[in-house]
Amino acid sequence: xxxxxxxxxxxxxxxxxxxxxxxxxxxxxxxxxxxxxxxxxxxxxxxxxxxxxxxxxxxxxxxxxxxxxxxxxxxxxxxxxxxxxxxxxxxxxxxxxxxxxxxxxxxxxxxxxxxxxxxxxxxxxxxxxxxxxxxxxxxxxxxxxxxxxxxxxxxxxxxxxxxxxxxxxxxxxxxxxxxxxxxxxxxxxxxxxxxxxxxxxxxxxxxxxxxxxxxxxxxxxxxxxxxxxxxxxxxxxxxxxxxxxxxxxxxxxxxxxxxxxxxxxxxxxxxxxxxxxxxxxxxxxxxxxxxxxxxxxxxxxxxxxxxxxxxxxxxxxxxxxxxxxxxxxxxxxxxxxxxxxxxxxxxxxxxxxxxxxxxxxxxxxxxxxxxxxxxxxxxxxxxxxxxxxxxxxxxxxxxxxxxxxxxxxxxxxxxxxxxxxxxxxxxxxxxxxxxxxxxxxxxxxxxxxxxxxxxxxxxxxxxxxxxxxxxxxxxxxxxxxxxxxxxxxxxxxxxxxxxxxxxxxxxxxxxxxxxxxxxxxxxxxxxxxxxxx
Numbered sequence: 001x002x003x004x005x006x007x008x009x010x011x012x013x014x015x016x017x018x019x020x021x022x023x024x025x026x027x028x029x030x031x032x033x034x035x036x037x038x039x040x041x042x043x044x045x046x047x048x049x050x051x052x053x054x055x056x057x058x059x060x061x062x063x064x065x066x067x068x069x070x071x072x073x074x075x076x077x078x079x080x081x082x083x084x085x086x087x088x089x090x091x092x093x094x095x096x097x098x099x100x101x102x103x104x105x106x107x108x109x110x111x112x113x114x115x116x117x118x119x120x121x122x123x124x125x126x127x128x129x130x131x132x133x134x135x136x137x138x139x140x141x142x143x144x145x146x147x148x149x150x151x152x153x154x155x156x157x158x159x160x161x162x163x164x165x166x167x168x169x170x171x172x173x174x175x176x177x178x179x180x181x182x183x184x185x186x187x188x189x190x191x192x193x194x195x196x197x198x199x200x201x202x203x204x205x206x207x208x209x210x211x212x213x214x215x216x217x218x219x220x221x222x223x224x225x226x227x228x229x230x231x232x233x234x235x236x237x238x239x240x241x242x243x244x245x246x247x248x249x250x251x252x253x254x255x256x257x258x259x260x261x262x263x264x265x266x267x268x269x270x271x272x273x274x275x276x277x278x279x280x281x282x283x284x285x286x287x288x289x290x291x292x293x294x295x296x297x298x299x300x301x302x303x304x305x306x307x308x309x310x311x312x313x314x315x316x317x318x319x320x321x322x323x324x325x326x327x328x329x330x331x332x333x334x335x336x337x338x339x340x341x342x343x344x345x346x347x348x349x350x351x352x353x354x355x356x357x358x359x360x361x362x363x364x365x366x367x368x369x370x371x372x373x374x375x376x377x378x379x380x381x382x383x384x385x386x387x388x389x390x391x392x393x394x395x396x397x398x399x400x401x402x403x404x405x406x407x408x409x410x411x412x413x414x415x416x417x418x419x420x421x422x423x424x425x426x427x428x429x430x431x432x433x434x435x436x437x438x439x440x441x442x443x444x445x446x447x448x449x450x451x452x453x454x455x456x457x458x459x460x461x462x463x464x465x466x467x468x469x470x471x472x473x474x475x476x477x478x479x480x481x482x483x484x485x486x487x488x489x490x491x492x493x494x495x496x497x498x499x500x501x502x503x504x505x506x507x508x509x510x511x512x513x514x515x516x517x518x519x520x521x522x523x524x525x526x527x528x529x530x531x532x533x
Contacts, residue, residue: 001024001027001028001029002027002028002029002050002051002120002123003028003029003031003047003048003049003050003051004023004028004029004030004031004049004050004051004052004053004116005030005031005032005033005040005043005044005047005049005051005052005053006018006030006032006033006034006052006053006054007033007034007035007036007037007040007052007053007054007055007058007063007066008033008035008053008054008055008058008082009035009036009055009057009058009059010055011035013105013107014033014035016109017053017107017109017112018030018033020109021109021112021113026113026116026117027117027120028051028116028120031047031049032044032047032049035058035059036058036059036060036061037054037058037060037061037062037063037065037066037069038060038061039060040054040061040066041061041066041069041070044070044073044074044077045073048074048077049077050076050077050078050120050123051077051078051079051080051116051119051120051123052066052067052070052077052078052079052080053079053080053082053112054066054067054079054080054081054082055081055082055083056081056082056083056084057084063081063082064097067079067081067097067098067099068097071097071098072152072154073154073155075098075145076126078100078101078119078122078123079098079099079100080099080100080101080102080103080112080115080116080119081099081101081102081103082102082103082105082107083102083103083104083105084104084105100119100122101115101118101119101449101451102449102450102451103115103449104449104477105513106508106509106510106513108446108509111446111447114447139167140216140217142166142167143167143169143214143215143216143217144216144217144218145163146160146163146164146167146169146214146216147214147216147218147224147226149163150171150226150269150272151178151272151273151275151276152273153270153273157269157270160269169214170211171214171228171269173212173228173229173230173235174229174230174231174234174267175228175229175230175231175232175234175235175265175266175267176226176227176228176229176235176265176266176267176269176271176272176275177226177227177235177239177262177263177264177265177266177275178224178225178226178227178262178263178272178275178276178279179224179225179227179239179242179260179261179262179263179279179294180222180223180224180225180260180261180279180280180283181222181223181224181225181246181258181259181260182221182222182223182258182259182260182283182286183196183199183221183222183256183257183258184221184256184257184258184259184291185221185255185256185257195253195255195256196221196256198253199249199253199256200215200217202245202249203215203223203245206241206242206245210238210241212227212228212229212234212235212238213225213226213227213228213238213242214226214228225242226272227239227242232265235265239262243294246258246260246294247292250292257291257292258291258292259286259289259291259292259293259294259295260283260293260294260295261279261280261282261283261285261286261294261295261296262279262282262294262295262296263275263276263278263279263282264278264297278297282295282296282297283295326345326367326370326371327370327373327374329341329413330370330371330374330413330416330417330420331374331420333413333417334417335414335417335418338410338413338414338417339410341413342406342409342410342413343406345409346402346406349363354402354405355402357399360399360402360405361399363405363409364399364405364408364409367409367412367413368385368412371385371412371413371415371416372385374416374420375416375419375420384419385412385415385416385419388415388418388419389408389411389412389415429471431457431459431467432467432468432471432472434456434457435453435456435457435464435468436479438453438456438457439453439479439480439483440483443480443483443484443487443506443507444484444487444505444506444507445507446507446508446509448480448507450464450465450476450477453476464476481517481521482521484506484507484508485506485517485518485521485522487505487506488502488503488506488514488518488526489522489529491505491506492526492529492530493530499511499514499515499526499527502514502526503515514526
């Protein structure tokens with residue numbers, strides 16, 4: 001049975017959900033409840049529920065903060081958020097956290113069970129897929145999760161060691177260090193995976209032989225290493241062996257290059273978080289240094305004078321660096337003109353100057369900020385650009401050569417113009433019409449939700465929420481409430497039905513809640529509205 005936990009500060013509602021549902025009969029196990037997030041979290045850690053039901057607004061620790069903690073500790077746990085009419089702005093934030101579904105209060109037992117069963121089916125499907133994973137995929141995912149827990153500083157010593165034990169790994173040591181590694185290759189996409197697989201086999205072989213290395217793969221070609229030793233000398237030997245392994249392997253495999261960063265050894269497991277931060281800071285230089293080397297804190301980098309040495313300010317056409325010039329093009333230019341504009345832009349910078357990675361970093365970041373500004377003025381969010389061009393981490397990968405930087409800017413500008421055209425062309429007109437039709441046809445159902453309508457128009461809930469607000473000028477809940485209130489006013493004017501009947505007909509099962517909402521949105525009670533004729 002799937003385990004369910006409830007966090008709700010309203011005693012009546014909490015007791016109602018807990019006692020009025022036949023949990024076992026519906027196929028669930030109710031494992032506990034609490035009146036706020038602070039009380040709930042330690043119980044959740046012990047019971048490890050499959051599904052958490054939580055209110056947004058609770059004292060001491062609210063539902064959003066509880067959800068963040070649970071998603072960090074138990075990423076597989078599904079979360080149902082209970083929200084009031086005035087809390088939809090928080091519900092949108094919760095969707096970004098990873099909320100599975102949310103229900104607007106008041107919530108009926110049937111509505112909640114329907115949502116639970118839908119989520120339960122999703123859990124079973126996910127678990128079925130996990131069973132189909134190869135042992136290597138399962139092992140890789142487990143190590144990746146273990147490494148996150150080791151360096152997060154939010155997990156207890158005992159829980160992380162138990163997690164490692166379940167993966168067949170030993171963490172006990174007198175000294176630790178962290179190394180981070182990324183592979184680079186100009187090979188074709190279909191060739192690189194074979195070379196990566198061969199490299200990973202070498203790592204696995206060394207892991208088994210030494211027992212002092214744990215490897216966690218974090219991306220297609222990125223790895224985190226935890227190095228261990230029974231003392232200073234032991235850790236130093238392990239470190240030198242790993243360095244030699246990398247040097248020897250990539251001396252043979254010339255089609256792939258690497259850059260790694262090595263931290264400073266620590267004696268306590270609790271110090272791994274700081275070691276990771278220091279290593280990651282060092283690792284951030286990997287795009288601006290020579291390949292096939294291991295960076296350490298003392299690794300000399302270019303000084304500011306050396307970075308600027310090749311930049312000849314006299315050759316710069318300062319007007320070409322103006323954001324207004326790029327902004328004007330993004331507002332009025334066409335996709336066909338992108339290549340020519342970028343080529344002219346680079347020519348104005350000067351052939352010698354663009355060879356400076358310092359200047360390229362400045363130019364790319366400046367143009368990226370300009371692009372985001374243009375999009376936001378057009379009603380888009382920065383994440384729309386990230387989806388098409390990647391985040392800052394991916395951006396850095398295009399700074400290695402002048403040509404890569406040039407192509408990235410063309411890609412960036414093309415993405416902005418495409419998004420601008422979509423806004424002008426009314427890309428979402430059909431989607432919004434379909435959504436409005438669905439809402440108008442089903443508003444009387446108390447179970448109608450943003451997730452339900454989003455599924456109807458084949459958009460993710462978060463994307464649908466953003467698009468709906470941009471296209472309609474109001475939130476989903478505001479629109480739904482307006483439609484329901486208009487129908488309620490019609491029934492109050494044209495029928496003699498009781499307020500409880502009207503509330504039910506427009507989608508509210510709680511007449512008291514309906515009356516309060518009516519007064520809040522219309523400025524008077526249902527009875528006062530009817531008496532006006």
